[in-house]
Amino acid sequence: MAITSPETYWWKPADKEERLWITIAIVWCLILFTMMPLWHIVGGQNPSLEPLKIRPTDYQKVSDAFIEKYKIGEEAGIPVVKPPDGADVYLRGQMWNWIPILELKKGVNYKFHISSVDLMHGFSLMPLVMNFQIVPGQDNILNLTPTSSGTFHIICNEFCGINHHTMVGKIIVKD
């Protein structure tokens, strides 16, 4: 019994069923193991490939400059920014907004730099449900190509203080 010492020598070979099961399990593990690297080659969606540190104060400066340069208007007090095709895009998480509101073009590739200037935030793109952890001091670099037009929202899904649940951002994709 499992609560007493084994009565006999217990280093015994596995029998047929056990070996079969373990073999199946190992094969399954190997398949899963190859999927992750493989997806980097065949797949279209991968997390950030290039980890990069950036000081929150520096990030604030670059992102302010980005906003100033390409600002086309304002909505509810938040700047609306339309970057040129293929530009580097800065999206800043700060208590409790995603700044700025972005206007992008369908089918164009943008290099996103998402970071935070205060606490952790959770970038959650709706309704696609794509989520990334946004860490102050780290630049989350993602190559994004909008493949359909419409309005998308970014909610925050990492606790970032008392108004965390009000943190919503917006991306408008035009044809």
Place this chain on the structure above:
Amino acid sequence: MAANALEFRTCPITGKKVYATTQNLIWINAVTSVVFLLVGGLAALLVLLTRWPAVHLLSADLFYRILTLHPIAALVAWIIFFEVAGLYFGCSVLLNSRIAAPKVAWLAYFLMLIGAAIVAVQILIGNADVMFTSYIPLQASPLYYLGVILFAVGALTACGIFFGTLAIAKAEKTYEGSLPLVTFGLSAAAIIAVFTLASGAIIYIPTFLWSIGIIKNIDPAMYRLIFWAFGHSSQQINVTAMVSVWYLLAVLTVGAKPVNEKICRSAFVLYILFINMASEHHLLTDPTLSPAHKIANTSYFIYMAALASMIHALAIPMTVEVAQRKKGYTKGAFEWLTKAPWGEPGFPALILSLLIFGFIGGITGIVNGTEQLSIKSHNTWAMTGHFHGTVVGGTTLAFMGLTYYVIPLIFRRELIGKKLATLQPYIYGIGLIIFTLSMIASGTLGVPRRHWDITFADSIIPFSFDPTAILFVTLTALGGLLAIIGGAIFVGVAVLSVFFGRKMAPSEAKLL
């Protein structure tokens, strides 16, 4: 408490020597764990009723506060106090040995108790609205971190008592040959615990110093990495302890005997070697680690640990089947299962725990732990659903089932409310199945975790979920309520039986 270190009784059911010092230590740790489960359960109720949009019970600040308390009480205190009781049972009772340094074991208990109490009070008075992950730069009061450190030191001391007792049992030859499988599994859990608590020290001590201003800066990305080396590994202690409890429940309910000890033990060794490595799957969507790093850590290593779980997933039903067939239940392919003791609490607890852990917690764990799929579930309720499958449906349910046997075996009290106790695993298990599956479905539709208001009523940019998501949140709430009823029955039966159950005569060999 003042029992003579060498006083023991012989268990009329198992023939094991139960030392009075050990018995007292198991009693205090187990009773404390159930009290914390009660606190955690009340917190769960409040959090659940707030996340249910139709009720939306607590205010935002109270919600985040109680949401910090819930995992501290349930995940940390309930589970770890119970595991300490389990460790003492595994080393002392199962090996017929006196326990090493009982006074130090009491010290360990008080360190854990004081630590947990400080943490709970700091949270409740509003000094630590930081979630149990306390991601820097969110800051709690120094006392909060100090409480966690005290608790961890206590738990580490308890592991020391466990290893000390193994050494005494070996030196005094209280058993012959190899360790019993359950003790072997618990040793694996204790070894993992030592690694884990070391990572805990590496992260909580600097954080404490930061909270009192001695250290100026801690890198938030680094914090997340080391926090999860601690936070994830703790879950692996729970898995390993739970699997040991499964083997124990199989003995207590059908008298099962491991079919191949070598295979079971090798699987535990795989846990020790590989399971801690997978902690980085918490950082799959973080911009901190390179893809190569993530792939090695969360793919290569985790599947070696998953392999171990697959082995136990075969070995446990197999021991049950073999034991049942020996009793003569040999008709057809499944008589062994249909004639199993479904009418006593340990068996449904074992089977439901195995099924919920494997099919809900385990499968979603492997899915969420895939680099690219993590993008779909990170920080959503799919995650919360996943770990309620592992640590609640799996570990908590298994521990509940075991409690019904610990009460007569170790505390020598007859259960009060056996019928309710038998129904309890079904109610809790079915509630959790509804709860976790709906939670995962909500998360798949994007419902965030740790969120006070998914209607976004106070946002400057309006946003709303589609009604299907809200429907699944409602189902989550209903399943959760059922599970909470199951939890309440457990606490009721356990507390009443421990304090008011009929005292059993020394020679009474009745289990249930």
